[in-house]
Amino acid sequence: MSERMQRNQLVIDEFRSTGGVVGGDFEGVPLLLLTTVGARSGQPRTMPVTYLRDGDRLVVFAANGGRESRPGWYHNLLADPAAGVEVGTETYEVTATEIEGVERERLWDRQLEHTPYFAGFQERAGRRIPVVALTRTVG
Numbered sequence: 001m002s003e004r005m006q007r008n009q010l011v012i013d014e015f016r017s018t019g020g021v022v023g024g025d026f027e028g029v030p031l032l033l034l035t036t037v038g039a040r041s042g043q044p045r046t047m048p049v050t051y052l053r054d055g056d057r058l059v060v061f062a063a064n065g066g067r068e069s070r071p072g073w074y075h076n077l078l079a080d081p082a083a084g085v086e087v088g089t090e091t092y093e094v095t096a097t098e099i100e101g102v103e104r105e106r107l108w109d110r111q112l113e114h115t116p117y118f119a120g121f122q123e124r125a126g127r128r129i130p131v132v133a134l135t136r137t138v139g
Contacts, residue, residue, distance in 0.1 A: 036076035066124035
């Protein structure tokens with residue numbers, strides 16, 4: 001397991017053992033656990049992801065820490081938009097939709113108000129960071 005995967009697993013374990021409260025680099029940052037199905041492997045993949053609430057939706061940003069490549073969870077959601085989230089102590093299914101245009105800019109600007117360092121992520125990445133809405137699946 002890579003060092004990055006080990007760090008993510010530590011965050012996931014802390015999240016689950018404390019009801020969604022995480023310290024360290026994520027202290028005070030809204031964090032959810034996103035479980036997607038691996039596009040190539042078909043296996044469940046869980047990642048800690050920062051998010052923004054927008055009404056009933058949770059909005060996530062495929063920043064990947066400012067890396068040139070998009071995060072694996074984003075590619076997984078393109079292949080299969082059905083996913084699971086854990087927020088605090090609540091777990092439920094969602095459907096992902098990429099947000100474009102004016103709505104994307106509105107959500108991006110709101111995220112920058114809370115986490116201005118995301119602007120640096122976009123600059124370092126040299127790409128437009130996708131914005132994805134997660135809507136609770138009914139039924």
